[in-house]
Amino acid sequence: MRTVSLEQTTHPVLIFWIIAGWVGYCILPWYGVEGFWSFEWLVDGWPLDDDYAPAAVLVGVGQKLWLAPMLLALAAPLLVLGRRKTDPLYAQVLIAAGGFGFAWLVAQGLGIGLRGFTAEWLTTLFGTLDDRQFGMGYGAMVTASAFLFLFTHGIAARGAINGDVFVTSAIGGVIAVVTIFVFFPITKMLLAAFATDDGGYSVLGFFPKFFDDRIWGLDCLSGGRCGVAWNSLLLAVLVGVLTTLLGLAFALVLTRSGFRYKRLLRALTVLPIITPPFVIGLAIILLFGLSGTVTTSLAAMFGVEATRWIYGLPGILIAQLLAFTPIAFLVLIGVVEGVSPSMEEAAQTLRANRWQTFRTVSWPLMRPGLANAFLLGFIESMADFGNPLVLGGNFDVLSTEIFFAIVGAQYDQSRAAILAVVLLGFTLGAFYLQRFWLGRKSYTTVTGKGDAGVHPPMPNGLAYPVYAVVALWSAFTLVVYGMILYGSVVQLWGVDDTLTFKHYLTAFRIDWTEDGLRWTGSAWDSFWTTMTIATLAAPLTAAIGLITAYLLTRQTFAGKRAFEFGTMLSFAIPGTVIGVAYILAFNVPPIEITGTGLILVISFIFRNMPVGVRAGIASMSQLDKSLDESSLTLGANSWQTFRAVILPLLRPAILAALVYSFVRAMTAISAVIFLVSARYDMSTSYIIGRVENNDYGLAIAYSTALIFVMLAAVGLLQLLVGRTRIGRRTSHGEIH
Amino acid sequence: MTGINAKAASVRFENVSKVYGTKVTAVDNISLEVRAGTLVTLLGPSGCGKTTTLRMIAGLEMATRGRIFIGEKDVTKLPATDRDVSMVFQSYALFPHMTVMENVSYGLKFSGFDKAETKDKALAGLGLVGLTGYGDRLPSELSGGQQQRVAVARALVLEPQVLLFDEPLSNLDAKLRRQVREEIREIQQNLGLTVVYVTHDQEEALAVSDEIVVMRNAAIAQKGTPRELYEAPADAFVADFIGEANLIPVDIVALDGDTATVRIADYTHRLPSRGLPQGPAKLAVRPSRMRLVAGVGDGVPAVIDKATYVGSRMEYTVTAAFGTVFAVLDDVTTPFRIGDAVTISFAASGPVLIPASQPS
Ligand SMILES: Nc1ncnc2c1ncn2[C@@H]1O[C@H](COP(=O)(O)OP(=O)(O)O)[C@@H](O)[C@H]1O
């Protein structure tokens, strides 16, 4: 039976891509169409109207003649239909056609823009071009994908990756999208940092701007104000260290103590993850601000003047600790649990006492977790936008400075780019320091399978301080959340404490009128936009993340290290930087998507993909490779193996990736604030807008509603993804 | 009811090498032929390249050099999916999220059978390994031996041209191991399958194989039927690996046609020369082919060093002038004691001459 599939000549997937290429070229509008999915363009002059015309029609009527050469690349693959895969011509034609088509499409997109040729040397070479073109649309996108996958079919037929079409196509696809949506915008942004006022580029102009005193000044040592770079660095290091320690304390209490209410503690630590980050900043203001509860009561008690001490480093620090400790905790709990109990038991049988065991075995094995937790805290703090905006006072940090450089009166792209380069430099630096610290030592025990045995309790000298910290911090978190809930139902905080639902009503009012249901609340627009975009982004993020993880764990191919670096890069790039880079890159053709919902979805996918990759890698490395191999020898191809064997066993990772990307899409602000538009406003940016207008009640009510929506969504996802029943008997005593 | 038939095909390796990275040569220039319908064992110490060889047949590893044929077809560049080969893994690799039935049907689904055929074949396969009625269980709900049989059934039902086993018994206990290996051999013979079987256990290899390929350091040391290997090992390595032969240094003092006369100390013994020249050589003698008699007699004088009672026989370590040897005797009623002086001689058939120095 299997021999039949061997003799089959043309792969159905190949036929699909050949057809797709023609459809993209001859039927779909080549350039971007606003409101594509409403299909109004179909009845509005398509296919002859210039705005909606497919490439074939444009070329046919003698316009945009530079699109014509692609016809050649579309026609060539027809030659291979009916040929055998082993025929050398098959591979050669596909590689040549796909490669040429894709390269041409990219080159013409980059070379010809809104004002003809985009570069001097093109004009000198070919003379002035009177025509121009706009951003690419679905026609161009489909044709480009077709060229890409024809090319990967070709290299698979040449024998790359054992001739595996699925794997070569997956690699090609991931490389293409990461290049377009990570490398391309970052490169654009780096170039912008070298831009001069008259539109040229200059390295000399870069340095004075880069070494500006406003960035690197050290006046605070002598009583003045320091540069934003130092502020950000100081804050990020503090946050990184403190969140790691707090997260570790919680993880230790959960795994290595007899504490009874562990589930409760877990819930408490997870709560901040589904909270929009700056909401905590708001609660801090409600507590410690000029008219905050604590401030006023303390002032009354001791008869001192209420001050604004919270605005600045202390406030941001507290808010960020509350917001990011859970992330450190989630990283550390995995690692702390993952330290094999049998290692610790072995240490104890080797006459180490509890303290020595902890110090010599448990702690060193937790190192990768500590490093990761620090890195995450550091990056999150660097990128955080909401809390510094709300609580910053005179303490400027990079992320807010970047924002004001772009949206403020100054509108200085090159300054924003330079600040973003500084920010990127810090996070990449931290990334490399972490790699360096972990070195090449193997910590495989943390990814191995769980084994029998129990973790020994903490030594007492450690346990008491840890308990104290955890208790204090838990109480503080509870108070903060109490404040949030309470703040959403009082008339006007600190002035009029009467209880009211007015804020919820303003935001989420629904009226019955004679035309039916009317969503009259002011928040509905941004709410539904956010829901739609989060729902679109989550599955796409999970899919790309898991496919990448599959490629990284299960396949070997040339350039795998570089591939891994590329896919993880966006993890080290703060959201603020991504936001700036996207604005600079996608505001002009060939890809012109600023102001659309698409750019939000895309930014979420590439911001959150690394988490999907990490989750996938972690669980895939626990699946024995012989499972895939036996599936392959049983006649399934690599796509069928991925679908039937790997995916079902990866449900926990899928769930994690889905939940994470959904929640992040709902709560993110740092990149979003640059990318929203009047039409596509997101909840978080709407709320920030309210805060800036001092409309705290509405902001807090909206945030509280979001928290509950996310709780519901997480529960729903859990139901949808379901569990894979694999039985829980381990290899102990299986032999009869 | 649909039965399981074989479409057995031969396997041929022509000068095949496998190099991992640039340095590790796991398989070095191997040529071999597995005839259709036979069971051939790859035997050798850990790390000698058995698994690599097997995975190259499956298409899970691609040969660095040389060509591989299954039947008359050159499959050198074909990936695993496209080869008509099934493999039973050491870890069984049962899919933990699928029932036994789903596991066994897995490959059938991708082979173009319709639902009814798939079910019939899967049931037939389960019947063949004696697991009828276990279809709805999960792999985790089976004992080790049962899991092993599911893995065999899953591979069998595809009626592959070649069936591969990588140390299939290593996770089973001793008693089960004997039983399962007999079942595998029986199924192979009844269906006329081509099987390539990897093991490091010489007893297992001798028991199941039509032919054994002994491997050493990524190359083939010797191939032949179990009897040939046991009775005529090509060199000391094979003699030692199969049946733990005692290797006794001897001198060939005279050659008379095919018969050699060898001297060990003052004792002479005559046996087939196997083409060896006069001069130093080695005599390979299985422990069971050693003869020990009390006191001084015709043979090599020696002393009993250790004596172990293992129930059905006695095991002795004996020291003579040429060194220490290991002997097994059936007489358990009047055993020798430690320190007894004995005379060593050899059974008429069994001991063989091998070259003095190992070819490297
Ligand atoms: N993926 C690999 N990469 C590098 N070396 C390998 C790999 N797989 C096996 N080897 C090496 O190849 C040699 C043969 O391995 P293998 O075929 O597994 O031996 P066997 O099955 O006979 O024990 C060993 O030295 C092993 O270390």
Ligand SMILES: [Mg+2]
């Ligand atoms: Mg092996």
